[in-house]
Amino acid sequence: MREITDTEIAHYHEHGAVYLPELLDQDWIARMDTAFTEEMFADPAGLNHIDIGANASAMNAQGMTLLASNPDLATGRFWVRTFNWSRFEAVRSLGCDAPMPETIAHLMGSSRLNFYGEQVFFKEAGSLHRTAFHQDAPYFHLTGEQCCTVWMPLDEVDGDNGMMGYVRGSHRWDMHAANVFASQTPIPGSVEKQLPDIEGNEDDYDIVYYPARPGDAIVHHVKTVHGSTGNTASRDRRALALRYLGDDIRYFEREGAAYDSQKSATLVNGDLMDSAEFPLIWTDSQGYITP
Template identity: 30%
Template sequence: MNATAGAPASAASAASAASTASAVNELGLPYELPDTAAADFARDGFVHLPNVLSPETIGVYEPEVTSEVIRLNTQHLPLAERDTYGKAFLQVGNLWEHSEKVRQLVHSRRLAGIAARLLGVDAVRLYHDQALYKEPGGGITPWHADQYYWPLASDRCCTVWLPLQETPYDMGPLAFARGSHLFSHGRDLPISDASEARLKEALAQQDFEDVVEPFALGDASFHLGWTFHHAGPNRGTVPRRVMTVIYMDADARVAEPVNAHQTADLGWMPGTGTGQIPDTPRNPVLYDARTA
């Protein structure tokens, strides 16, 4: 009786192990960039890529990322009591340090290889990861540029935005101002009501196209640190679950912080001083074409 009862569980365990092995294999395989992707990225400051990961691979990692977000989340105020930033998403960083399974996803050579080729560099290292979960009823993500927060002396930095479910318009997919990585106005603005108002007006005055597209399961976008972007509210009934990874040129150096946020962000590169390359255990090289 016990052996019979254990058989289905053993079969399920074997199937799970096979799915994980297949997913790990995909994370190490190169992705075939569309012919124009690098040029589009250089011109627009972002690119939306199809089929970056298979739905099956997303299915292997989404439950673990979600479990870690729930476990590590420190935001417990009701939505109505939060400010605009707090309503935008639940935010948890460096999940890879807490979960071996998340580490597999964050350290993916497939994703890092895409980043390196888009940035036009030989190698990229990890800055940090960040899960961004927009709850049902969650508000807008105001206009901003990520590199406002990064004490890095290089613009060869980018973020992969990887939804862990299909993301239609009503869930608030990430949207970009096409070509705005070349626009220096507003780079001194943290994400806030002020950045939303001022950047929305300034970008419209300069006729930057606001590119908003749904994401199919397995799609991902990559955007430069100085590309202005935003997202709408989540009008759906489930959280908009997104995993992000920030990559930097492996030879990028730390800059002197110019605001308090950048000073705090030095913690992602422990022990690294101004002018130094953040070659730390927290910032491993994830892809190097010279050793591929």
């Protein structure tokens, strides 16, 4: 894995997202490619698995407007899976062993780092659904600014098969409601206001889309508004998102937040995140700590 530059770090803090071309070397690319096979996708045991495409169709049948213009024609699945790292050694190793954690701590300006787990986003060829623009913060049970996602494509990505887009500077926006991903409709129980209709008015926002290849990464801040295009191509799009927490993050059980997978069995509001679920994996005084 290569080092990141001061210019890239400054870009992250100014814009809330930074594209890091060729971050991973061929060895890491091969290990991730092997981890995320059809066999893994076929076996949901122990994983928090959400079938966004099927959920969207069910909600559409009840009258909810979707972002895909013709979801009935979808020929592929759109899944998200959380906490693969406890079962897949390659995922744990990329997320928790040197050099990724120290690199990300350096990027965020943090003296310690907790691993906040990861998710795999599988947009199969023809899955059509956009990922609605959203911030991650309203899905997470925490407060603070030093939380980021390292999003990495495992297949080549462009505008036709799930390219990620980021609203520059939106990490300084207020927090908005979490949505159901295939629609801008807020998740039931949300207390924050809905994001504006960004998909319908893209020219009004400073959005940057990044075509990307295996080995590249895009790091975004927990409040940066981001989303991805649908997959209208004949190529699958697999992506792995690693999440990390720095010095200023504290546990906070958020009313209306959807992801129980981001809740801890032991932490109470105001705690540092150190726990079995979100292990401390690196500090500048101790170095790496094996979870």
